[in-house]
Amino acid sequence: MAIATLPPPVDLKQRKQSADELALLKHLDQLQEEGERARERWAPKADRERDIKLYRGQVGPKTGDAYFKANFIQTFVDRMVQQLTDSRPILRVDSRKTGLKTMAQVSQKVADAVWEEAKMQRQTFKMAHNAAITRSAGLYTGYDWATDEIVLEVVKNSQVVFDPAVEEAALLSRAEYLSIDRIRPLSELVYKFPGRGGFVTADANVTLDPASLARRIVTSPLTDLMQGKLGGADALGRAHVWEWCLVDRQRGKDGVALFPNGRRVYRSKDLILWDGPNPFWDSDHPVDWYDWIVDPEHIWGQSACDLLMHLQLAFNQLGDGLVENQILGNFLTVIADHDALDAQTWKKLQAISSSIILRKRSRNAAAPIVTPPAAFGADKIALLRWLFTIGQLLTGVTDVTLGETPGSLQSGQAIEGLVEGANLGTRSRASRLEDFFTRVGQKLLARIYQFTSGDRVVALVGPTGPAINYVLKRAEFFVNDDGQALTEAERREALKWHRFIVQPGSSMAGTRLRRGQLMKDLVLLGAGSRADMLAEAGFPNPPEMLERAKKEYAEYAAAGFVAPQAAKTGK
Secondary structure, three states: OOOOOOOOOOOOOOOOOOHHHHHHHHHHHHHHHHHHHHHHHHOOHHHHHHHHHHHHOOOOOOOOOOOOOOOHHHHHHHHHHHHHHOOOOOEEEEEOOOOOHHHHHHHHHHHHHHHHHOOHHHHHHHHHHHHHHHOEEEEEEEEEOOOOEEEEEEEEHHHEEEOOOOOOHHHHHHOOEEEEEEEEEHHHHHHHOOOHHHHOOOOEOOOOOHHHHHHHHHHOOHHHHHOOOOOHHHOOOEEEEEEEEEOOOOEOOOOOEOOOOOEEEEEOOOOEEEEEEOOOOOOOOOEEEEEOEEEOOEEEEEOHHHHHHHHHHHHHHHHHHHHHHHHHOOOEEEEEEHHHOOHHHHHHHHHHEEEEEEEOOOOOOOOOEEEOOOOOOHHHHHHHHHHHHHHHHHHOOOOOOOOOOOOOOOOHHHHHHHHHHHHHHHHHHHHHHHHHHHHHHHHHHHHHHHHOOOOEEEEEEEOOEEEEEEEEOHHHHOEOOOOOEOOHHHHHHHHHHEEEEEOOOOOOHHHHHHHHHHHHHHHHOOOOOHHHHHHHOOOOOHHHHHHHHHHHHHHHHHOOOOOOHHHOOOO
């Protein structure tokens, strides 16, 4: 994500910093330490790394090679995230002030388009996937001044620190501060931060493991290290850059707030790169947060991996022991005297037996005792299945959502009932995700209202892909219902009256399918409109779609073709 280049409020052309800047660096260090302590308390680095290994199947029942490893954590996590993010939510923009409804309607079209341009569905999957594995994750809603694009960026919990006084993800806007840690090439910093960007030294690496990097640093000349010339694959040179979002209540001598919308600071390890007011119209923090399992005491949440860890370890340990015992018990065990059998027979027994127990010589030879292999333990198989079922109960991932349909069920209605039951475990997460989308969407509106500067073509996308190319004319967008153009101040005001809404339940595919089918039935009964049916299915601009359809069918009729029966009715 590009970082905006803005006119600096202080002289950044030299490395030397003022006393105020040094004091600011010290203050940020204190906030960073406080935030990291809170993060380490509730989301320790060791736990995050363990959860990633659990997801990858790298935590087994024993240190050596195991006979049995079945990683159902990965299956459950992937399926839960897919259930949560596969369906594109239905977006609405509602105006709460008369005279701005036309603008709200156009805003909805633009928000839909920006949603697609920013690849929001893919970003949502990535964000939710991170949260399921590592407890929580977020989205940064920004703007790239270089490309003139609104940017949505997934933020991992290892990248951020928050004000620990905030205990709920939905209330992150109340935080006194938050910080985002990004790794950037030195060449980018020179471009983005003219002046001080050229004084940043390399202090990060993305290609070497920590041990290799430590060896490289020890053996590298100091000048090469400072310039980011570490050699090999990591020769580019990269540095940590922290973006700080602060609530700053300072006032000038005239009593006017210096940072009414918040303060934004970019820093490297020991340099202030930029310091000034929040460049965005809204005064909210640019990050929205999503915790996979809500914890009442903090914002970091709990992970699905942590929830399933002990079940997974027990499952693998039991399965490993079962398979190992079966392998070891798959051969005969023979107990016999030395003199009971001839040498050739002994050689044959050694080839087919896992163990031979010999009695002492010089005694009366007795017939060998042969013990057959043990039968495969059905009780242990049942226990494995029980452990897996407990995992299903904890996650809401049932046989149906895994693609298995009970053979006794024949009707679609019965299967639909099972799907509905499976969705119960997902509904709470989906509801919080829709609330998350609402907060992100409000920031999208703010960026759209602030940065839309000219005409543009936007692709309005429905459930089946691109549907309409819509030419957004700026003169038509920023107008009231009387067609009068809005000033910048009026656009800012309009933002306060326009509310971004995600239709409840629309992010869950099953819910949308049921509502769409219900609307279809209502249409057939004459109790619903085709426009409502299209809207419930998630298609953009149903009235326009119907108008185009009527026009095309009229052309068919004029040419002597029979129009499809389903399209004869208008609305």
